[in-house]
Amino acid sequence: MTLPGAIPDRLYGRRRGHPLRGRQQRLLGATLPRLAATPEEVAGLPRPLWVEAGFGGGEHVLAQVTAHPEASYVGSEVFENGLCSLLSRLVPEGGEADAPLPPRLRLWPRDARHLLAALPEASVDRLFLLFPDPWPKARHAKRRFVHPALLPVVARALAPGAEWRVASDDPTYQAWVEEVLPASPLFARALTGRARPEGWPPTRYEAKAVAAGRAPIYWAWRRTTESASDTRSDTAA
Numbered sequence: 573m574t575l576p577g578a579i580p581d582r583l584y585g586r587r588r589g590h591p592l593r594g595r596q597q598r599l600l601g602a603t604l605p606r607l608a609a610t611p612e613e614v615a616g617l618p619r620p621l622w623v624e625a626g627f628g629g630g631e632h633v634l635a636q637v638t639a640h641p642e643a644s645y646v647g648s649e650v651f652e653n654g655l656c657s658l659l660s661r662l663v664p665e666g667g668e669a670d671a672p673l674p675p676r677l678r679l680w681p682r683d684a685r686h687l688l689a690a691l692p693e694a695s696v697d698r699l700f701l702l703f704p705d706p707w708p709k710a711r712h713a714k715r716r717f718v719h720p721a722l723l724p725v726v727a728r729a730l731a732p733g734a735e736w737r738v739a740s741d742d743p744t745y746q747a748w749v750e751e752v753l754p755a756s757p758l759f760a761r762a763l764t765g766r767a768r769p770e771g772w773p774p775t776r777y778e779a780k781a782v783a784a785g786r787a788p789i790y791w792a793w794r795r796t797t798e799s800a801s802d803t804r805s806d807t808a809a
């Protein structure tokens with residue numbers, strides 16, 4: 573499945589930060605290839621399969637992988653320094669090429685939307701979207717991960733009953749989630765709260781937001797049995 577034409581490929585912010593130091597280059601050159609998986613490889617992982625879009629520094633990935641060794645977990649991140657941050661916590665200095673790695677962890681170092689579009693139907697059991705880039709200007713709404721045109725792509729990849737966890741501290745994005753998701757027959761609200769639910773590990777971005785006085789909202793949406801192809805729209809703005 574290709575991404576609907578209404579979804580631009582542009583991403584928020586930078587893909588590269590400071591120039592990479594030696595350790596970071598080794599992590600990307602020697603560790604990342606040990607974890608990077610194609611959609612076909614991801615589809616072959618044992619279920620349940622959990623996917624995290626935009627893991628930032630990877631705190632939530634690590635916490636979930638540690639707490640749930642029974643799940644296959646694919647972390648997606650486009651920012652190289654974020655990838656290095658997670659990789660550096662996974663392997664000790666010098667162990668980039670051969671230190672043991674969590675057996676059911678895989679990485680998709682690209683746009684998570686392309687992974688979801690390439691995975692087989694109903695292959696994902698849980699999706700995490702934690703503090704997505706806000707794209708606060710209305711004219712940039714199409715770049716938001718939560719978008720009417722992307723919902724069928726997400727829904728097609730999710731198994732019926734699968735959970736989609738979303739969190740945001742941004743008032744515009746919070747209102748947007750409340751506008752877009754309840755209007756879709758593909759998802760049903762399972763939870764909305766101002767307190768981080770149990771079993772939902774914190775992230776770095778979230779800690780910064782709370783320290784700055786912003787109040788996150790946490791949602792869980794359940795994939796319904798409604799067909800995603802019936803509601804697919806290639807033209808929605």
Ligand SMILES: C[S@@+](CC[C@H](N)C(=O)[O-])C[C@H]1O[C@@H](n2cnc3c(N)ncnc32)[C@H](O)[C@@H]1O
Nearest residue numbers: 626627628649650651683684702703775776777
């Ligand atoms: C605001 S940060 C939040 C990071 C992390 N989830 C947290 O809560 O600390 C958003 C992250 O999503 C990544 N990102 C944005 N769009 C993405 C996409 N389509 N696929 C994968 N990663 C993406 C960005 O590079 C950035 O690191």
